[in-house]
Amino acid sequence: MPHRRCSLWLVSALIVPLAAGCDDSAGHDPADDLPADAAAADRGSDVSPADAAAADSGRDGWIDGDGPDASGDPPAADAGTSSSDEDGGVDAGPTLDCGARTECAGRCVDLATDGAHCGACEAACDASEVCLEGACTAGPVEAWTVDFDFGGGESALVEDFAVDAEGNLYVVGTGRAAPYRTLPGSRAGGFVERWDTDGTLGFRQVMPHLEATGASPLGVAAGEAGRYYVIGSTVGAYPFDATHASAPEDRGYVAAYDAHHAIEWLITTDLVASRQLERHGDRLYAVMRGQEANAFPIELEGVRFTTDDGIGFDWFTIALTTAGAVRWGHGSDTDDRANGLAVLADHVVRAGYHTIATGGGLSSHRYQLDALDHDGTTLDGYDDFGVPGGSAVAEGGGVVYVAANGPDGWVLQRYIDRTLDWERALGEAVHVSDVVVDARGRAYLGGTLSGAHSFDGEHLGEEHDGWVAAFDAEGGLRWVDIVDNPAGSLWVVMKEVEVSLASGLVYYRYRVTSRDGERVVALRQPE
DSSP, X not given: OOOBOOOOOOOOTTHHHHHTTOSBOOOOOOOTTSOGGGOOSOOOOOBOOTTOOOOOOGGGGSBSSSOOOGGGSOOOSOOOOOSOOTTTTSOOSSOOOOTTSEEETTEEEOTTTOXXXXXXXXXXXXXXXXXXXXXXXXXXXXXXXXXXXXXXXSOOEEEEEEEOTTOOEEEEEEEEOOSSOOOTXXXXXXXXXXXXXTSOEEEEEEEEEBTTBEEEEEEEEEOSXXXXXXXXXXXXXXXXXXXXXXXXXXXXXXXXXXXXSOXXXXXXXXXXXXXXXXXXXXXXXXXXXXXTTOOSOOEETTEEXXXXXXXXXXXXXXXXXXXXXXXXXXXXXXXXXXXXXEEOSSEEEEEEEEEEEEETTEEEEEEEEEEEETTSOBOOOOTTOOBSSOEEEEEETTEEEEEEEETTEEEEEEEETTEEEEEEEEETTEEEEEEEEOTTSOEEEEEEESSOEESSSSSEEOTTOEEEEEEOTTSOEEEEEEEOOOTTOSOEEEEEEEEETTTTEEEEEEEETTSSSEEEEEEEOOO
């Protein structure tokens, strides 16, 4: 396991008989005939949480029947999540039955993890510390890890993850084997998993790939009351369940699932899906690409899309409701090679990659932001953005952060009302893969170092190490976490970052070039 050195304050008639014998899994596998759009280069495999103790999770781990429990892949070690027990804090009169917990100030708390009562009642940790085994420790600290064939030789591939309001982590990808009783010829397929804040597997849903047909989840958004939304790719007429299926010509889909993993609604299309899917209240936004064969106009569920250039081979920002109604779609020639779709109260903004013809068959490239209001009208703003390198965008607390690679290296930009608030240089040796924002408007970035670099002037990351860093609303560094590049590996590839203030956890996933698979890490961060 890479060593963290820096710790500074900073988803058929065919499927129904298949699934009837499994508890929480309707399985699916990365078939060789899947479209190239659905396959990614970086491959991983079965979940095997690192440093994990096997634990029986009963029927919660599989969908539709009497399958094995969630410990078919052992859950990760105790996450040691912090803060007081909300259930245990009910006023029970003069005394509380706290069991293994301790009563402090009329609440049941865990003295091993509670930052306000660390080791003893009223013993509060400093703002730069977390409570670890009853002792205040400089944060962040690793809570738990889950390995997706990290170092193995299988085929599980993580595509995206997202957190819900409680901080549980939803993970989607391909390459999961259905637990048993699969149809002849079925192979491992697309999957959705939820990992709870304590590092245990809440459920796994598998959609087995069949001969010449399959479905592969690419992106996920968490909803309310256990609901979740998935965007993905299909090949052939795929039977999602007894009443939902894709058509042979379809390439992409968006689906909503209830808390019992049943499809509430499914939209399929010949548009090509991306990994970009975001929810904001009752609004849902997705990004899909038209095919060259698409002649304008393009429609989805009877709604005609608009476009800046009248070309069907565009990337479309698509507005839906969480009830499955398509509101509008707007296309531009910016593609999805940038990272991010940010939804605010009054508009949505997407990071894209714009190709500009310069004559003589030549072109130049410029990353740009596409801003639209919630009716699909193009908005001005973000005028300070536009650089020749990569970009990432995210929203939180009503503000937008952009990570952009300019001529002098990567910078972090903060926008309020589509206007630049401030900008911070990150350094020429810093490459950014992702940026997320918490509800307090604080940014979290992850990436890889192209050379030795220190974010704070004290803790040094070496060339090809991975990193995750947290910044406050003014651009000040709160903390940084370095993932060492192991011997024999070319570099650490940091893939994605997520954050939950409810659980106090920051999640990230990465791979190393010397191994297959990926590792998901949960960090407990200081307040």
